[in-house]
Amino acid sequence: MTEKIIVDAGYKKSKISRHIYGHFAEHLGRCIYGGFWVGKNSQIPNIHGYNKAVVEAFKKLNIPNLRWPGGCFADEYHWKDGIGPKENRKRMINTNWGGVVEDNSFGTHEFLGLCDELGCEPYICGNVGSGSVQEMDEWIEYMTFEGESPMANLRKANGHEKAWRIPFFGVGNENWGCGGNMRPEYYADLYRRYQTFVRQYGKEKIQKIAGGPNVDDYNWTDVLMKNAHWLMNGLSLHYYTYEYHWGDKRSSTEFDTDGWYRTVKNAYRMEELVRRHSEIMDKYDPEKKVALVVDEWGCWHQVEPGTNPGFLYQQNSVRDAVTAAITLNIFNNHSDRIRMANLAQAVNVLQSPVLTEGDRTLLTPTWYVLHMYKGHQDAILLQTSAACSSCGDPEKNLAVPSLSVSASVKHCEKCSKDLYLVTLANADSDSSKEIEVTMAHLGRNINSAEATVLSGNAMNSINTFEMPDNVTEKSLTAEITACDTVKITMPAHSVAAITIKV
Incomplete structure (x- = not known):
């Protein structure tokens, strides 16, 4: 047959934004430390402390954007802990991921320097869960204000004279869960307040992305769109593909034919989620000014045996490659509403395109899918x-x-x-x-x-x-x-x- x-x-539709092919780097396991960042004094070949092989691997994908610092970590992250001399930066316990010490040696300057090396746009996620409006306001000022101000002067004192361009800023993360366990009505009001202080200092517009629903929480989408759609440029959606479900994760490599089809069927479910959330968004935003931003997606399996369960390190098989291809086809076909997405995560965490082990770097099957699909970026x-x-x-x-x-x-x-x-x-x-x-x-x-x-x-x-x-x-x-x-x-x-x- x-x-x-x-x-x-002859039927040309929407533009497929290159930002659909974005990535996600959280302070989780070995994504940052031992992944993107090895330090300037490392024996591993590096560019100003960034793992050279990892940077080169992502540049070959034409990586359009990178989301940071989380994830759940974002809502316990206080940006001032990660600036200034390394020896003076505060140390903390990463309570979300593995209970390990976070020394804040990778902060705002290091992240934005990484984006420069990758040639990609930064997508920063702000702290609503445990942070203040003032803290978010001052972070925006620190990064984007060119003139005379306390935060701009602090940035200059820390070695960066010119302001950065921050095209994407997320106002909180998973506010229905690790970002505060909020009701949608409460978060909608908080979003309206916090986004006010994501100020537009320069000519470059900051796209404000509201914390959106978990999987099929259609009520969350309805409440957020009804109460704040005119104040946002994007609404996030998080959906992970499992073989069974959240509480019953299975091996990334040891599965049978039924395990293959359970996972593939769950990948196809993205079509239903995108369609139904888009229908709700269309009620309040028929002109599709607000993007649906799927800024966490990918397969979530059991961690590899013998690894820290809080590090979420898993292998990546042909099954993951096929589910990635199905998901990206869905995103492309809904590019009138989906204009940004971020695979979780970039290195050594969940469905990573790149794995590292000391000075060795490995390209996973998912990396090759992204390489095969990169021609869709900004195509019609x-x-x-x-x-x-x-x-x-x-x-x-x-x-x-x-x-x-x-x-x-x-x-x-x-x-x-x-x-x-x-x-x-x-x-x-x-x-x-x-x-x-x-x-x-x-x-x-x-x-x-x-x-x-x-x-x-x-x-x-x-x-x-x-x-x-x-x-x-x-x-x-x-x-x-x-x-x-x-x-x-x-x-x-x-x-x-x-x-x-x-």
Whole structure:
């Protein structure tokens, strides 16, 4: 059976913001310390203290933004503890993540320096849970005010004369949970108050992002939008993919076919969540001025045996790659409302694209998916439809569509051609798929077609420090079978990207 995908090249939709492909770095486990940051005196090759190999890995993904300092850590973080001479910075216990000592050697200057090295935009999350309005007000002043003021003078005294540009600022994190266990009505009022003091000092606009719902808390979205939508530029959504549920996490590598489909089905649930939250937002914001910002997403499994359970270190298999591809296709297809997202997390935590071990760095299957999808950044979404089979066991309520797809187009200035990118996930754990992709209403003949694929010998294949190339992006045959049609064969449990030039 041939699966058929139709891409309507004449139906151009919304722009796929590059910020959908953002990342998240929390003071959690080895994400910052031993991940991005090794220190200037480290024997590990570094750039001003930043792990050189990690920085280079993310630059290859065209990383658009990085969220920091949390997460739950953000609502116990007091920014003044992380500025000035390192020897004078306060030490604290990271009560959220592992009970380890946080020495605050990585603070505002170090984070914004990291963003400079990565060439990405900073997305800072402010402390509403345990912080004051004054503290948030002064942090904004410290970072963004160019003139004469106590905080601007303090920044200059700490070695940074020029103000920074802060394009994204989150007013609290998970205020329904670790950020304060608040009711939506209460947080809506707090948001209105705190965001007032996220002042606009320069010409560069700060996009204010309100703490949004957990998973399917549609009432939270309704209350926030009703009471504060005109004061926000974005509303966050957090959703993690589990094999079972929050209280019953399973191994990232030891799973059976049912475990594969339970996880894939939960990844597909993102479609329902985005659609239903968007419908509520449309009631109050039909012009879609407020972005839905999915600033925590990804797979959450058991930690690797023998590691600190508070560090959330897990391996990353082909299953994670396929769920990432499904999720990113959903984001692309809803890019009229979703204009920012952040995979949790960047290094050594949850569904990381990069793992480190001492001076060794490893690219996970998820890294390769992000590399395959980066051509969607700032491209124009195209309408797609799929006539495909289902896979999984319907008797166990585990049936899912076998294919997930999104497509976009952008003009290539170098080659003076339109480049079409079609990305697909084959969710079938056992069967390969023969696929025809037809470019409807193209108006011209296909000039060339190239494809790459990510798969593995098994659905739980992983990369290890001893065998880092088990699961990598490889060339895939793309056959032009008609003036507007390309044919590929995708292996079982795989992700593919087709680049078409016309």
